[in-house]
Amino acid sequence: MDEEENEGRLLEEGEAPKIPEEKFEYLDHTADVQLHAWGADLKESYEQVAMAMFNYMTTDYSKVEMKHVYEVEVSGEDLLSLLYQFLDEFLFIFSAEPFYIPRVVQITEFDTENFKIKAKGFGEPFDISKHPQGTEVKAITYSNMQVHADKEMHDVFVIIDI
Amino acid sequence: MDEEENEGRLLEEGEAPKIPEEKFEYLDHTADVQLHAWGADLKESYEQVAMAMFNYMTTDYSKVEMKHVYEVEVSGEDLLSLLYQFLDEFLFIFSAEPFYIPRVVQITEFDTENFKIKAKGFGEPFDISKHPQGTEVKAITYSNMQVHADKEMHDVFVIIDI
Numbered sequence: 001m002d003e004e005e006n007e008g009r010l011l012e013e014g015e016a017p018k019i020p021e022e023k024f025e026y027l028d029h030t031a032d033v034q035l036h037a038w039g040a041d042l043k044e045s046y047e048q049v050a051m052a053m054f055n056y057m058t059t060d061y062s063k064v065e066m067k068h069v070y071e072v073e074v075s076g077e078d079l080l081s082l083l084y085q086f087l088d089e090f091l092f093i094f095s096a097e098p099f100y101i102p103r104v105v106q107i108t109e110f111d112t113e114n115f116k117i118k119a120k121g122f123g124e125p126f127d128i129s130k131h132p133q134g135t136e137v138k139a140i141t142y143s144n145m146q147v148h149a150d151k152e153m154h155d156v157f158v159i160i161d162i
Numbered sequence: 163m164d165e166e167e168n169e170g171r172l173l174e175e176g177e178a179p180k181i182p183e184e185k186f187e188y189l190d191h192t193a194d195v196q197l198h199a200w201g202a203d204l205k206e207s208y209e210q211v212a213m214a215m216f217n218y219m220t221t222d223y224s225k226v227e228m229k230h231v232y233e234v235e236v237s238g239e240d241l242l243s244l245l246y247q248f249l250d251e252f253l254f255i256f257s258a259e260p261f262y263i264p265r266v267v268q269i270t271e272f273d274t275e276n277f278k279i280k281a282k283g284f285g286e287p288f289d290i291s292k293h294p295q296g297t298e299v300k301a302i303t304y305s306n307m308q309v310h311a312d313k314e315m316h317d318v319f320v321i322i323d324i
Contacts, residue, residue: 008230008231008232008262009230009231010229010230011228011229011230011231011284015231016228016266016284017228017266017268017284018266019265019266020209020210020213020266022210022213022217023199023200023201023206023207023210024197024198024199024200024210024211024213024214024217025198025199025214026195026196026197026198026214026218027195027196027197027198027319028194028195028196028321029193029194029195029196030193030194030195031191031192031193031194031324032190032191032192032193033188033189033190033191033192034188034189034190034191035186035188035189036186036187036188036189037185037186037187038185038186039185044185045185047182048182048184048185048186049186051182051184051186052186052187052188055184055186056188066173066178066179067172067173068170068171068172068173069170069171069173069177070170100170103181104178104179104180104181104182106179122173122178122179157189159190162193
């Protein structure tokens, strides 16, 4: 390309064209974001990644007050499916009436032998007049899901569709 | 999951937990959208898909006035690379100072033997106080790019990164 040719100039009177009929549309908008959370143990990492998900749904997570508590109980076949079910269950309580958003997620039972979690979400119904809308989380995915553990740090990575 | 277990209840005094330190971050946000444009001939479809791209950059395309004209000239190896170069050149004039947004794109020479296009973009510098910001278009892609032509309708499909 020759940038010299791309200079603009002011239009002369009557030179502007008629605006044409729109003959286009937008299809298949897809997007995802990878959540990365960590903690001193796996339980904390799982709690943190759930909060990372809810923090994405509002641009001011600090506006979410803790007035209610929801308890959830999930099970999986392994650490990955347990993580998936855990996040999916919390996403479900956000998408079911009344849309409920937790500010703090606490895991009260974390059974990595039988792959069961009991957890509490402390928060309140999502209210667009109080909680500035962030980005809708459409789904949890297994895509490149990772759970890393060593003595000092536990990391989880989850890609969500938005 | 047993939805009966997931009912919320009001918190009692002093039951709300301390808000934990944030231990999460967001990585690798990726998104794309597919543009589909059509016209009575291929020239019109190419013009329309360029306008579809600019229409995506502002939530009120009608606010773009035609005060300036930019001329671009591009060439390709075939219809697909010609389309890519054409859109990429218009994306370039949007991203170079002054950020220029055309309201109408007109192709003045459409040479499908030598794969050359000369086109005019009628518009003005992009001004965030006048043109409500839409979504940034980061790149044109060749991903699943399609140019369809039959007697009555000409369609093009282009996926752009946003």
